[in-house]
Amino acid sequence: MTANIKKISLAFGSTGTEFEIPERNLASAILPSEFEIKEDRASLIKKALENPIKSRRLSEIVNPDSKVAIIVSDVTRPTPTAKLLPPLLDELYLGGVKDENITIVFALGLHRNQTEEESRKLVGEEVYKKIRCIQHDRKRCRHLGETSFGTPVEVFEEVADSDVIISTGTLEFHYYAGYSGGGKSVLPGVSSEKSIISYHSFYSKLFEGDPLSGRTDSPARQNIEEAARIAGLNFILNVVLNSKKEIVAAVAGDFIEAHRKGVEVVDSMYKVPVEPADAAIVSCGGFPKDINLFQATKSLENAVFAVKKGGVIVLVAECTEGIGNKVYERWSTECKTPDEAIQKFRKCFEFGGHKAATVGRAAKTFKLYLVSKLPDTESRNTFFTPVKSVEEALEKIFSENPDAKVHVMPNGGWTLPIMK
Structure with a gap:
C-alpha cells in the first residue's frame, strides 16, 4: 500500500534523484539540526567582521599601502565566496586599501585549474x-x-x-584535518606539491587509528596551523552552511580561535547521534561535493559510522568529472582487491592512492554500492558494485534481508553520525 511507502529525494549533481522505501525498513533520516536565521546573510558576515575573535578588526590591521592577498575556495568547494567578498572588501576599504593592491587567489591545492567562467562565477x-x-x-x-x-x-x-594574508572558506567535517577552514587554505590550499604531499603523507601513519573527522586535536590540524603561522596568515573569514547551502553562521579573526568558535557551530548542527543500521543510503549533497569520486568518498567516510559491520552503504554521487585524480585512477586499476590497496598504502604513500586505500578499508567491512555516471568498470575498479538507481540497490539489500533497517543521509558530506 502506498500509505506504507516513503518517497525520498536526494541531491545528485545539480539536479536530484528520487526513490521509494517501505516505511517499516526506514530506520531514520540522518539530518542536521537546522536552525532559523532571522537576519540576512550579509548582516551575519558584516557582524563577524566587526567583532573579530582574538584579533583587531581587519580595517585596523591594514593600511593604505598594504598589499593584500585574499585566499578563496576553488570550484570543488561549496563556499559562497561571492557573498563573502563584498563585505570583506568594504572592511579593507575602511582601512584605506585600494583595489589595485588586492589579489584574490584561488586555493587549488593539487586540484585542476579552473576555467575563467568558473572563476568569474565564484x-x-x-x-x-x-x-x-x-x-x-x-x-x-x-x-x-x-x-x-x-x-x-x-x-x-x-x-x-603580501603584507596581509586573509583566508576565506567553509567550515565542515574533514576526514583527515578534522574540519575544513582556518589555516587549511594555506596548507594544502596554496602550498607547493612537495608541501602538500608531505602534509598528506601522515595519513598513512594515522590511517588505521581512531577516526580523525570532527576532531581539532589531530596531527594533521596541528601541522596545518604551524604552517599557517609560519606563512603569516593574518585573518580568516569562515562560514557555516545549512543543508540548503545557506550561510547560518560566520566567524572572523584569529585563524585558530575563530576557527574553533565556528567548529562549535558545526558540531551542534552536524554531529548526529544514531544507532547503526543494516544499511545506509548516502548522498554527498549534490554539486560540487559529488563532482568526482575523489570528492564523493568523503561522504562514504562519514556514512561508515551509521552502519553495522557487514552492512551495506549505497553512495549516491554523480561524478561527472570521473574519478577526479590520476593517481587514484591508476591505483584503482593496479590494485585488484581492497587488501592490495591497503598493503600498498602501508608501504608507500602516494597522494591519490590514499583514496583507494580508504575505500578499500570500507569495502572490507561493508558491501558498497555506487549510483553514479561512472562507467561500470571504473566503479568496480574502485571496489564499488555499480547500480543504476537507489531502487536497484534496495532490491539487492531486501533480497538478502527483507527486514533490513536503512538510514538515509541526504547530506553525507556535511553530517557526521555519532554512535549513541
Missing part, C-alpha cells in the same frame, strides 16, 4: 571586473620554513609576498 561579476583574480600555482612557491612534523612550508609566492 567571486561574482562585479568583483571579477575590479579585483585581480589568479589561480594558485604550486610550481611558483617560496620556502618559508618547516613545521615540527617535518613538512616544508612552501607557499605560493603571490601570497608569500
Whole structure:
C-alpha cells in the first residue's frame, strides 16, 4: 500500500534523484539540526567582521599601502565566496586599501585549474571586473620554513609576498584535518606539491587509528596551523552552511580561535547521534561535493559510522568529472582487491592512492554500492558494485534481508553520525 511507502529525494549533481522505501525498513533520516536565521546573510558576515575573535578588526590591521592577498575556495568547494567578498572588501576599504593592491587567489591545492567562467562565477561579476583574480600555482612557491612534523612550508609566492594574508572558506567535517577552514587554505590550499604531499603523507601513519573527522586535536590540524603561522596568515573569514547551502553562521579573526568558535557551530548542527543500521543510503549533497569520486568518498567516510559491520552503504554521487585524480585512477586499476590497496598504502604513500586505500578499508567491512555516471568498470575498479538507481540497490539489500533497517543521509558530506 502506498500509505506504507516513503518517497525520498536526494541531491545528485545539480539536479536530484528520487526513490521509494517501505516505511517499516526506514530506520531514520540522518539530518542536521537546522536552525532559523532571522537576519540576512550579509548582516551575519558584516557582524563577524566587526567583532573579530582574538584579533583587531581587519580595517585596523591594514593600511593604505598594504598589499593584500585574499585566499578563496576553488570550484570543488561549496563556499559562497561571492557573498563573502563584498563585505570583506568594504572592511579593507575602511582601512584605506585600494583595489589595485588586492589579489584574490584561488586555493587549488593539487586540484585542476579552473576555467575563467568558473572563476568569474565564484567571486561574482562585479568583483571579477575590479579585483585581480589568479589561480594558485604550486610550481611558483617560496620556502618559508618547516613545521615540527617535518613538512616544508612552501607557499605560493603571490601570497608569500603580501603584507596581509586573509583566508576565506567553509567550515565542515574533514576526514583527515578534522574540519575544513582556518589555516587549511594555506596548507594544502596554496602550498607547493612537495608541501602538500608531505602534509598528506601522515595519513598513512594515522590511517588505521581512531577516526580523525570532527576532531581539532589531530596531527594533521596541528601541522596545518604551524604552517599557517609560519606563512603569516593574518585573518580568516569562515562560514557555516545549512543543508540548503545557506550561510547560518560566520566567524572572523584569529585563524585558530575563530576557527574553533565556528567548529562549535558545526558540531551542534552536524554531529548526529544514531544507532547503526543494516544499511545506509548516502548522498554527498549534490554539486560540487559529488563532482568526482575523489570528492564523493568523503561522504562514504562519514556514512561508515551509521552502519553495522557487514552492512551495506549505497553512495549516491554523480561524478561527472570521473574519478577526479590520476593517481587514484591508476591505483584503482593496479590494485585488484581492497587488501592490495591497503598493503600498498602501508608501504608507500602516494597522494591519490590514499583514496583507494580508504575505500578499500570500507569495502572490507561493508558491501558498497555506487549510483553514479561512472562507467561500470571504473566503479568496480574502485571496489564499488555499480547500480543504476537507489531502487536497484534496495532490491539487492531486501533480497538478502527483507527486514533490513536503512538510514538515509541526504547530506553525507556535511553530517557526521555519532554512535549513541
